[in-house]
Amino acid sequence: MTPGAGPRTTLPDVTKLGVAVIGAAGRMGRAVCEAVDGAADLELVARLGEDDDVAALRASGASVGVDFTVPSATEANVHALIDAGLHAVVGTTGWTDESLGRVREHLDRVNAGREQGLGVLIAPNFALSAVLAMRFAQQAARFFESAEVVELHHPDKVDAPSGTALTTARHIAAARAEAGLGPVPDATEKQVDGARGAVVDGVHVHAVRLRGLVAHEEILLGNPGEQLTIRTDSFERSSFMPGVLLAVRAVVSRPGLTFGLDQVLDLG
Numbered sequence: 001m002t003p004g005a006g007p008r009t010t011l012p013d014v015t016k017l018g019v020a021v022i023g024a025a026g027r028m029g030r031a032v033c034e035a036v037d038g039a040a041d042l043e044l045v046a047r048l049g050e051d052d053d054v055a056a057l058r059a060s061g062a063s064v065g066v067d068f069t070v071p072s073a074t075e076a077n078v079h080a081l082i083d084a085g086l087h088a089v090v091g092t093t094g095w096t097d098e099s100l101g102r103v104r105e106h107l108d109r110v111n112a113g114r115e116q117g118l119g120v121l122i123a124p125n126f127a128l129s130a131v132l133a134m135r136f137a138q139q140a141a142r143f144f145e146s147a148e149v150v151e152l153h154h155p156d157k158v159d160a161p162s163g164t165a166l167t168t169a170r171h172i173a174a175a176r177a178e179a180g181l182g183p184v185p186d187a188t189e190k191q192v193d194g195a196r197g198a199v200v201d202g203v204h205v206h207a208v209r210l211r212g213l214v215a216h217e218e219i220l221l222g223n224p225g226e227q228l229t230i231r232t233d234s235f236e237r238s239s240f241m242p243g244v245l246l247a248v249r250a251v252v253s254r255p256g257l258t259f260g261l262d263q264v265l266d267l268g
């Protein structure tokens with residue numbers, strides 16, 4: 001574990017919220033460290049990588065751990081943060097109903113014995129444009145016969161489809177089911193494997209990987225004679241930082257599990 005701001009010669013500033021970043025050397029981790037460093041009310045007290053022990057954060061002065069790592073590591077990190085008595089903000093992808101359920105149970109158990117409960121906030125996307133795109137897609141879905149999701153990312157991304165696209169597709173599917181819509185129309189009888197993308201709760205999701213891109217998504221909604229396209233583009237990782245900082249500040253007073261940044265925005 002490397003102290004956040006070089007060798008520390010004084011105790012952490014107790015008027016600031018102490019933040020530890022896990023995955024600190026990664027693309028998002030580096031941006032989060034910089035954003036936390038630049039926030040007057042936050043103090044970056046630790047940067048962790050793959051070989052560091054999350055349990056050591058107990059004595060670091062950190063109140064919140066921020067995880068931007070890899071899908072195979074994130075759940076264990078969150079349980080370790082809870083065991084160390086920290087709140088958690090998580091942007092890493094790969095969460096399922098089952099892994100979310102385990103975190104919820106863990107929090108219930110730990111919070112039963114605490115005056116001030118711990119919170120975990122997991123968001124598939126912290127960019128405001130993406131959060132709004134997901135919400136707009138959910139609102140529009142019931143009015144359209146067809147719906148497909150196309151996500152486009154940098155080629156160094158290890159998972160496909162993106163966590164944002166999975167969440168978008170699930171929201172669209174739920175809205176369609178609630179409105180009593182049947183399956184999307186599709187006469188395909190014969191295809192090269194994968195040509196129609198992945199199917200998430202009945203919604204086709206397509207993943208593009210292209211050098212030069214950061215994070216982008218298009219939601220296509222179709223009716224006879226018309227189309228609605230909802231598009232979000234993160235051109236830079238700075239787009240995620242206001243949402244991450246908002247989540248860090250919010251999570252300390254939101255005991256239990258929160259899924260999605262929309263939950264802390266006043267979206268109605």
Ligand SMILES: NC(=O)C1=CN([C@@H]2O[C@H](COP(=O)(O)OP(=O)(O)OC[C@H]3O[C@@H](n4cnc5c(N)ncnc54)[C@H](OP(=O)(O)O)[C@@H]3O)[C@@H](O)[C@H]2O)C=CC1
Nearest residue numbers: 023025026027028049050068069073091092093124125126
């Ligand atoms: N919610 C959101 O708004 C966003 C979410 N993401 C998601 O965040 C995650 C990270 O993305 P990105 O920063 O681009 O990925 P990177 O590969 O750049 O960074 C991941 C970092 O995690 C480290 N790491 C791997 N395993 C562990 C572990 N067990 N404990 C601690 N650190 C570990 C890696 O170290 P090493 O390289 O040494 O293995 C690396 O430094 C992805 O799941 C991505 O989809 C990305 C952007 C926005």
Ligand SMILES: O=C(O)C1=N[C@H](C(=O)O)C[C@H](O)C1
Nearest residue numbers: 093124125157162163164215
């Ligand atoms: O890996 C990325 O870059 C991103 N991952 C998240 C996802 O999978 O949805 C969020 C954003 O799309 C960037």
